[in-house]
Amino acid sequence: MMGLFGKKKTEPCPVCGREMDSGILSNSKAVADGIICHDCELMLRGKFDVETIVEFGFFDINDVKEKRHDPLRYMTVGQIKSLIEKLRETQAKAVADFGGTYRSFLTADEVFMITPKATEVGLKRAKEMKNKLVVRGLVQSGSFCKGDAAVIVHDGNEIPVTVLDVIPCEGVVDFKTSLQSNMHKKEAAADTNAWLILDVSSGVKDGDLIAIR
Ligand SMILES: [Zn+2]
Known part of the structure; x- marks a missing residue:
């Protein structure tokens, strides 16, 4: 019997490819043009704060100051993907060294x-x-x-x-x-x-x- 206890609906994170829950209790994160998984979100938290995102030219500082919005909401899957790829390269080198x-x-x-x-x-x-x-x-x-x-x-x-x-x-x-x-x-x-x-x-x-x- 399926019903309430049926298989949860999942879909792959467009950044890392891991399956993520798409239900209402999911902690996946909506970005400008898609939804990314919580793991990918955590790779960016702290590092890519409002000021950094503005430096990258993703959006104007005045918009952010007025709206106080989460910078991740303005980033596209493509931008996030390239940032995480760079982080993973640096990480792989650090792990090899240390x-x-x-x-x-x-x-x-x-x-x-x-x-x-x-x-x-x-x-x-x-x-x-x-x-x-x-x-x-x-x-x-x-x-x-x-x-x-x-x-x-x-x-x-x-x-x-x-x-x-x-x-x-x-x-x-x-x-x-x-x-x-x-x-x-x-x-x-x-x-x-x-x-x-x-x-x-x-x-x-x-x-x-x-x-x-
Ligand atoms: Zn992911």
């Missing part, structure tokens, strides 16, 4: 320092995160969890570091909002973007690896 040494690693795309206010994150977290570096990047391999002992790989040297928190880049929520709500998962797996809060005030540059042996 996969034998580290079980988990992330390449730093962006590094910035934070000093959150006690009124925003509570006294304890404000103290813990004062003048700490945040590294955003794609988890190329393995996974990162809050509290992990990792290393910064900089010019071939390893500097030990503790991961104070992990904030996965999901949806259109920015770093500050995620940090304040503190409702995020405290881990991030391969093929997703994340912000890692590290217990250092310096020593990380764009392109460095954060890695776990």
